[in-house]
Amino acid sequence: MPMERDEERPGEFPYTRGIHPGMYRERLWTMRQYAGFGTARETNRRLKRLLAQGQTGLSLAFDLPTQLGIDPDDARAAGEVGRAGVSVATAADLDAVLKGIPLGSVGLSMTANATAPALFAFAAATAGRAGVGADALRGTVQNDVLKEYAARNLYLLPPAPSMRMAVDLIEFGCRFFPRWHPVSVSGYHLREAGADAGQEIGFAVANGLAYATAAMRRGLSADEVAPRLSFFFSAGCDLLEEAAKFRAARRLWAKLARARLGAGRPESWRMKFHAQTAGSALTAVETDNNVVRVTLQALAAVLGGAQSLHANAKDEAWRLPTPASAALALRTQQILAFESGLAGHIDPLGGAHAVEEATDRLEAEALRWVDAVDRAGGALVAVESGFVQSTVREAAYREYVAAESGERAIVGVNRFAGDAARHVAAADRPRGRSGDAEEARAAEAVRRHRAARSEADAGRTLAAVLDAAERGANVMPAMLDAANAGCTVGEIYGALARLFGEYREPVIPEGRIAP
Amino acid sequence: MNSTHPGFGSETKRPPTVLIAKCGLDGHDRGALVVARGLREEGFAVFYTGIRRTPEEVARQAVDVAADCVGLSSLAGAHLTIVPRLVDALRDAGWRGLLVVGGIIPAADEPALRATGVAAVFRPHQRVSEAAAFLRDALHTANGIFGENEVG
Numbered sequence: 001m002p003m004e005r006d007e008e009r010p011g012e013f014p015y016t017r018g019i020h021p022g023m024y025r026e027r028l029w030t031m032r033q034y035a036g037f038g039t040a041r042e043t044n045r046r047l048k049r050l051l052a053q054g055q056t057g058l059s060l061a062f063d064l065p066t067q068l069g070i071d072p073d074d075a076r077a078a079g080e081v082g083r084a085g086v087s088v089a090t091a092a093d094l095d096a097v098l099k100g101i102p103l104g105s106v107g108l109s110m111t112a113n114a115t116a117p118a119l120f121a122f123a124a125a126t127a128g129r130a131g132v133g134a135d136a137l138r139g140t141v142q143n144d145v146l147k148e149y150a151a152r153n154l155y156l157l158p159p160a161p162s163m164r165m166a167v168d169l170i171e172f173g174c175r176f177f178p179r180w181h182p183v184s185v186s187g188y189h190l191r192e193a194g195a196d197a198g199q200e201i202g203f204a205v206a207n208g209l210a211y212a213t214a215a216m217r218r219g220l221s222a223d224e225v226a227p228r229l230s231f232f233f234s235a236g237c238d239l240l241e242e243a244a245k246f247r248a249a250r251r252l253w254a255k256l257a258r259a260r261l262g263a264g265r266p267e268s269w270r271m272k273f274h275a276q277t278a279g280s281a282l283t284a285v286e287t288d289n290n291v292v293r294v295t296l297q298a299l300a301a302v303l304g305g306a307q308s309l310h311a312n313a314k315d316e317a318w319r320l321p322t323p324a325s326a327a328l329a330l331r332t333q334q335i336l337a338f339e340s341g342l343a344g345h346i347d348p349l350g351g352a353h354a355v356e357e358a359t360d361r362l363e364a365e366a367l368r369w370v371d372a373v374d375r376a377g378g379a380l381v382a383v384e385s386g387f388v389q390s391t392v393r394e395a396a397y398r399e400y401v402a403a404e405s406g407e408r409a410i411v412g413v414n415r416f417a418g419d420a421a422r423h424v425a426a427a428d429r430p431r432g433r434s435g436d437a438e439e440a441r442a443a444e445a446v447r448r449h450r451a452a453r454s455e456a457d458a459g460r461t462l463a464a465v466l467d468a469a470e471r472g473a474n475v476m477p478a479m480l481d482a483a484n485a486g487c488t489v490g491e492i493y494g495a496l497a498r499l500f501g502e503y504r505e506p507v508i509p510e511g512r513i514a515p
Numbered sequence: 516m517n518s519t520h521p522g523f524g525s526e527t528k529r530p531p532t533v534l535i536a537k538c539g540l541d542g543h544d545r546g547a548l549v550v551a552r553g554l555r556e557e558g559f560a561v562f563y564t565g566i567r568r569t570p571e572e573v574a575r576q577a578v579d580v581a582a583d584c585v586g587l588s589s590l591a592g593a594h595l596t597i598v599p600r601l602v603d604a605l606r607d608a609g610w611r612g613l614l615v616v617g618g619i620i621p622a623a624d625e626p627a628l629r630a631t632g633v634a635a636v637f638r639p640h641q642r643v644s645e646a647a648a649f650l651r652d653a654l655h656t657a658n659g660i661f662g663e664n665e666v667g
């Protein structure tokens with residue numbers, strides 16, 4: 001029935017119904033499957049294969065040492081090099097990962113946070129060598145350090161200097177890289193850590209406001225910063241609630257960008273987001289069921305109006321996907337895009353009572369979390385004090401209890417579970433034993449790299465990074481020089497960690513041992 | 516740990532103590548935290564190391580809190596590197612108790628982990644209540660380092 005709600009049109013404030021008037025009729029979402037493997041060559045092959053299969057954006061997964069600023073020849077990297085993503089210690093490594101891929105025409109998304117400034121500098125150096133200038137480089141670097149302390153835990157420096165460098169990159173990106181999104185504010189990881197739907201969007205919106213506000217203190221206007229923020233959310237199995245969640249997030253951001261940041265242009269109010277299907281919803285038993293889950297989740301993202309989507313592979317619950325399962329995940333997106341007919345409709349669920357009610361409810365819940373973060377002292381203090389962490393952990397435990405009691409059904413696990421429930425499909429290792437040989441090769445390669453470059457240039461540019469960090473100047477120009485001079489991620493972050501110290505999570509109650 | 520441990524007689528004063536540990540660079544702690552909370556609800560005294568601890572740090576903490584059991588949580592695939600080091604560190608620290616591992620552990624790796632002295636490997640979808648029952652039983656009967664006798 002036509003209600004007053006139908007007066008809200010897609011592409012108009014507050015954008016509940018989508019950020020463009022024509023949504024997917026104007027522009028289909030970007031299919032951006034996350035990929036990264038042990039070696040640069042292997043990763044390059046997978047990226048090209050995905051592009052050949054019709055993927056329309058790149059999304060790079062880095063291994064843990066890369067994400068934590070540790071070189072492959074560092075003892076702390078033992079056993080971790082190339083395991084959860086590709087090892088990139090230098091700009092030359094990234095060059096090899098992206099060899100033959102036209103960076104001017106395909107957007108590059110990089111999951112780097114604690115080391116985002118350096119990885120972005122590597123990308124800019126790589127692009128520069130390929131003749132792709134700052135004006136043309138397209139992509140996103142996650143660069144959301146706040147959520148690392150609350151959920152994903154790949155932090156290195158204490159929150160305040162991390163936040164400052166994240167904002168350095170945001171400021172630098174806004175000023176000099178017009179087609180690059182210098183932050184992807186991530187509710188996804190909060191949700192994976194246990195946050196409920198309202199917390200996911202509430203905490204992410206609070207973090208987005210914090211980044212924008214901090215960048216505005218550098219002299220950028222709200223309308224220069226806000227359009228450059230992008231968001232990243234999870235898509236779970238609860239189809240209508242999840243679709244409503246995206247509508248609620250969009251509406252909340254539009255209102256708060258206007259009211260709290262003072263942004264005056266439509267581009268500033270429109271929340272663009274990437275969605276990934278919920279990894280934590282996948283099961284390690286009866287893994288074919290995950291194909292159905294991923295389809296539902298991807299459907300939720302599409303019904304909710306995502307600009308970009310990663311559909312998980314069915315085996316992603318316990319390892320990096322095989323080429324076949326990665327291809328099936330991409331095909332899932334393509335079937336939704338080209339066979340389901342959904343792309344021809346704009347906000348197809350708009351007006352449905354269940355969806356509108358859930359949208360209103362989730363917007364209100366999320367706003368309460370935004371306000372709770374404010375009361376806790378703002379987004380930075382809220383992670384320093386552990387407020388966000390304890391909220392998310394409490395929600396995670398509630399969800400576990402609901403699953404264990406059977407209140408939350410997980411088919412094949414706590415409903416209709418056969419012997420299979422004891423038979424976890426994890427016979428194959430995340431990486432073969434060859435991982436050790438690859439690790440040794442990566443360690444040797446970074447040693448050779450250091451021996452071959454100009455030590456004078458490396459030393460001078462590294463000193464400049466530290467000097468900028470110490471003086472409170474924007475570190476990005478020096479990062480770019482250091483990347484071009486062949487400094488490694490371990491050298492840069494090793495030095496920064498000596499300057500700022502390494503962060504250890506605060507002691508929380510319930511028997512945690514003080515570090 | 517032995518069968519005359521003060522925690523396990525009828526004269527029980529002290530609940531069985533578990534140290535949940537994270538080693539390596541992996542920061543996925545949702546499982547570790549849920550298990551810690553769940554074991555606490557089951558009556559265990561539970562300590563948590565926090566993420567990215569070295570095997571030596573974990574061993575020191577295991578001794579400091581007089582842990583009866585160390586439960587290592589691993590998700591990123593580095594367990595075959597980490598577990599042998601942790602076993603050495605625990606032995607070197609003079610700790611006696613039950614070592615168990617949980618997380619994303621391929622079945623193919625279980626024999627190698629058991630060979631180092633791991634008493635149990637808990638995989639995804641493991642109920643905490645069942646893990647707790649296993650631990651109570653194993654802690655009651657174990658009489659050597661790392662569950663030398665066949666437990667579970």
